[in-house]
Structure formats: C-alpha cells, structure tokens
Amino acid sequence: AVFNVNRKPDIPRISIDALAEKYKLPDLRPALLDFFSQWSNDPLFHSIGGRRGTHTNARLPFTNVIVWYSVRIQTYSLDDKSVTSPRRLNATPPCDSWPFGRYDTALFAHSNVDPALSPDVGLAGYDISQIRLILHLIWDREVPDAPSYLVYAQRFNIIPQLTSIPPTHAAIPNPVTGLYLVKRALRADKSRIGDIIPLSHCRVPIQLVPRFGAKADARITSRNSMEWSREFFLNTYFDKDIFQYLRGSRL
Template sequence: MWKIVDYFNIAGVLSDETSPHPKCTFMSCTTTIHVATKPHLHMTIDDAAALFDLPDLRPAIHNYLDHCTNSIDHHITGRRHASLNCGLPSDKIQIWTKVCIQVRNYHNPGMVKPAQTMNIAPPSQEHPCGLYNSAVFSLSAESDWPAWGLNGHMIVQLRLVFRMLGTDQFLTYVQRFHVTPPTGLRMDAAATGLHILKRAQRNNGERIGDVLPLSHLRSPVHLIPCFGKTANPRLTTHTSHELSTKFWLNHYWNKQIYYCLSLCSM
C-alpha cells in the first residue's frame, strides 16, 4: 500500500533550532511546505528577472525587505518606491522550480492529505509561456484557512520561488487576482457557484506582482480560463492560462477545495 509522507511530522522534528539552516521543510498553522535541498537554478536577480519575465523583480524584493513585518497586507499594492537599479543585500539568488505542499484533511485535521507538487518553471520548448501554478495565500503569518474560506486570503499565481544568498527565508514573487464571489455575479454566471478571477493589472496592462514569504502559502487551487463568446485563436493547452486574463476558480477540483470554498463565506 502506498504510504503518505507526513511532512508535518518532518517539519516538527526540524523545528529544533539546532537543525541545519535553511530548513527545507517547514510548516505554518495549516500547511507544510517542502523544497529540494539543492536549488534548481543559481543566478543573479537581473538574470532571473529576464528569464521569468519579471521586469520589476528587483524593486519588488526591495519593497518587501523595506516593509518586512508579520502582516503583509499593507504593502500588497503593486506600488514601487524603489528604482529598477536599487541596491539589495545580495545580488544572487537560488531558485526552485518545484515546491511540495501538504495540507490537513478538512474534516479530520489529525490526518494529512497526500503532498502536491506546484510548478514555477520558466519558459521552455514544451511550455513557451512557462508553467506557473496558482494558490491560496494568507495576508499574515497566522491564518484560519480553511475554516473561513477566502476571508483574509488571496488567490495568486506563483511566478518565482527563491532564496537570497546570505538569508534563511524562502520567498516567492506572485501575481494577484481580483476575486468576485458568486453572489456578486450576474444570475447566469452565479448559477455555477464559482468565483470569477481577473488578473490584477495596472492601467498600461502590466500585471501587478509582489514578493511574499513562501510560508504564507496555504493551498493549491485550479483555475479554468474564461474564453468568452469567442476564444483567442492563440490559445493552446500550454498557453491558455498565460494568455487569458479572466478565470473561474474551480470549486470542484477535489473534495478538500470544495468544502473550503463552497461551504465557507467570502
């Protein structure tokens, strides 16, 4: 019989201060995150910005470090007070293109669900726009997920998972979605019971992104592109998520997500 690896137990053992740093398996109040001991890529911040198409990566990191507190909601604005050439404590980062996440059973928190792998991979021949999964993130270190659904949480797309050399903290650059609950939709759209997501963008169409602690990650989610009356002819299996700006938040992806999103209020 296939045995589920309990990353919560592993994270508990590694929580001892005498354990090696940085800890590659760590947990929040509801979720355990595991990254490989060895990063997949090493490069400068500017090279990573070019590879992952994140032109404001450097000022986003500066913005995070400048406002690093327990609660992050006050600087999730997309505004940048630093220039593209701003100085940082280190110019080199380690990058992970995959992250394992494990959550507890919704009805029986004493049981853990199988770990899921989340991809944050740059463009390649198979995935010309990259492969970036979406997730629920908490606005603060503590969280009541999944008890109250999306209250105090946001839906984001992971665009980069990294660690700056000389630090022990894993960070992630995310791009946010504006969320409209079913009760705020037209009657025909509300009949699905699904939230509508729209990419957060500036007036010039540039996506809004921020750097957040990876430890604020709570759960993977599944998005379904909304094609509208006429689908973009450029859409393919590998590009539909990157070329779309509007999505359904799929409550029916699995039972865990159904209970978290459908039975809890916004």
C-alpha cells in the first residue's frame, strides 16, 4: 500500500496530553509507551491488544506531534493487479458536524512483512480496526529507524458463529448474511482496546455496517452509528476487491 497525507497538516504541533484530550483518548500516552517498548523488541510486529505495560518513570523521546485528519491510501487490485484509485481514511476529532468524531475502518496487518491480502491468507494475522488518530512524531532526540507515521486504532473482534459439522462456534461469516459479525474489543474495565501501530501496517479500507436487530434505534444516524451500535457486519460487498478476498477467507 502507498499512503499520502496533505502537505499542510491539520494540527502543525500539539502536545501528547493536549492531543489526548482533544481526541478523547485517555490512554494515548500509555499506548505510545507500550508501542515503543514493543518496537524495541520486535520492530516488524505490532498488533492491537494485550495488557498495558508498567512504565514507571518512563519517558517518550518526543513531546509534540503533528496530526492529520485524513490519509489517502492506494493498493493493488486483487483482480488484475492494477493500482486502485486513492481512498480517504478519516480520523477527525469531535466537532459540531461530527459530535463523536469521524473515524474510518481498515484492516491492519500484525507484521509488516505479511503477504498481500488474498483468500488463501484469511483474516488471521490482521486486525479489523477503526482509525482514531493519525500522527507524525517530532523527536526530542534521534531514535534510529523508528517509524514516524503512526495511528491510534481500536480493534473489533469477530463474533463466533455456530457451525453444523461439527457443532461448535467458529470465527466464520454469519450463516444467514454471509458476512462476518464483529463487535468492539473491550478490556476488563469495559474500556475499548486501542493501541498505536505504524501507518505502514494498514492494508485496505473496509466498511462496517451496524447490525440493527429486530428493531433499529431511532436515535441512530450516519454520524453516531459507530458509537451507539453494539454489533456490526463486515461488508463483503464494499467493493470488488474486498468481495473477492472475503468470500473465500476464513480464520
């Protein structure tokens, strides 16, 4: 995948604590500390989840960051290997028109050396995630080879479905809709599971559609559905490449 951000950032300079308050991300600093702890051990592997580490007196090698409200991504088509048209992934903080913020979803690879998406690979090794923040670090001191473009993303878990042979639950598409059913991943205290991950691990945009059930909540709109809905379908029909990939994928 290839990424492009605007030459002029939406926030040219902001402190970590001010950014956490603006984006309503109280665990942003711990997430950054966890990321650099993981990166020092294995710079190629990053997944979203796991327990927060203990970082007594730990300091980040930067104080301020640059922020963009969106990034454009281009990938290779699974169909004919051509380059796809640019797609925008939004990570806009709460504002008057988007009171809960505007955050798009994508697949993120755990490893930066994972093979390209294909039905043979499946969803194993990937996180279904919502991008909540796009940032570039302003280093206080040089950190050799450290990634500068990062995102804070929150993970969704696949809800296991009942299989007939043998009768058990497995991470497969819903038998009625043919779509994966997902829900937000939560920690023990019911807070959302989110982590810092390099932007380069983003593989492809995806679309999550709220599962309304027998009766839809009349308060749900296009601007709050991602916050108020509890379960979502991973839309296989979002585009032809996603369709070709997900129609044959299994965990």
